[in-house]
Amino acid sequence: MTVRKNQASLTADEKRRFVAALLELKRNGRYDEFVRTHNAFIMSDTDNSERTGHRSPSFLPWHRRFLLDFEQALQSVDASVALPYWDWSTDRTVRASLWAPDFLGGTGRSSDGRVTDGPFAGSSGNWPINVRVDGRTFLRRSLGTAVRELPTRAEVESVLSIATYDMAPWNSASDGFRNHLEGWRGVNLHNRVHVWVGGQMATGVSPNDPVFWMHHAYIDKLWAEWQRRHPGAGYVPAAGTPDVVDLNETMKPWNTVRPVDLLDHTSFYTFDV
């Protein structure tokens, strides 16, 4: 059974294997298909029409399944690898070991945002940015500049305390847990972290930065924490909602999996705590 661990607690060998598996998926072309899929959904999910991957109740199960696909791809390279999660409410500075040269590398240089150290630096030649929206082919970051602070634990707690999963109109204007976690309303958790990282992470092609997976693994863990706190609450809407994935409806792009199939993460993986 896969155990997803806090990135801060990984051993040197676990980091090395995770990085090597990422580089192999990049080399063989599978990585960029994940970037392309994400961008296609982010561009087509809109508040007033069909929405599946973002700004909708299925934001959480969609990303849970997307991460499962990616984790399985990593495991096809190295069966020992699991997706780590980044608890950005704790490891909240540019000095966190996450950004060290033996893991993801640090922030970009000020002139052009280019990441210059770590396994994913443009100069390594191992991480070309192929699925992109502009001419730049190197990984960029600008940690903590577009927004100064990552969410605090108190802000996370305030969102976990929201008892209703989601609410009409089931989009970026909704009240409820999902939209506060996604960040279109309220203290802003998920969206703010994308903005804090900057570079490709702030764009529709955000999976170009490997931290995407660790960010979303933590968002996914927060969903699990919310479920434990609110055992009587569940995914909504239940049925008959135009443009929105109801509990028992299948989700694109898989068309074989429904939110109801993804509510219990323990059938796929567990967490270290």
Next chain:
Amino acid sequence: MPELSRRRALTAAAALTVAAGAQALAVSASAAPATSAGHEEHTGHTGHNEHTGHRPGSPSAFDEVYKGRRIQGRPTTGGGHHHEHGGGYSVFVDGVELHVMRNADGSWISVVSHYDPVPTPRAAARAAVDELQGAALLPFPAN
């Protein structure tokens, strides 16, 4: 309609953009009059439909040079060049279209600043120029 729309492939979405856009237009016109008014304020434009006559609540056009690059925005007819949903307004940076999207609260995002809403499409265009740091925009959808 929802069942049908859910079944259609993402890549085939362009053909239905016109219908979806018309729906979105009806919703935004009826559900968000205050927001629309706010937009007119932001863009310094007080009357509806002066530029287009077909998109109530849509911000007005703009055309300026910002940080050395030409940014333009205008309401569009949904004539088929949009490959995504939520069209109805197009933004260009040095003549290359920038994918933008309007949120339910009237704020805007673009594909290069997708998690950080700003008040107007002009603000989204300026944020894109800031983010691009002189780089050329690629036509969407991304390759």
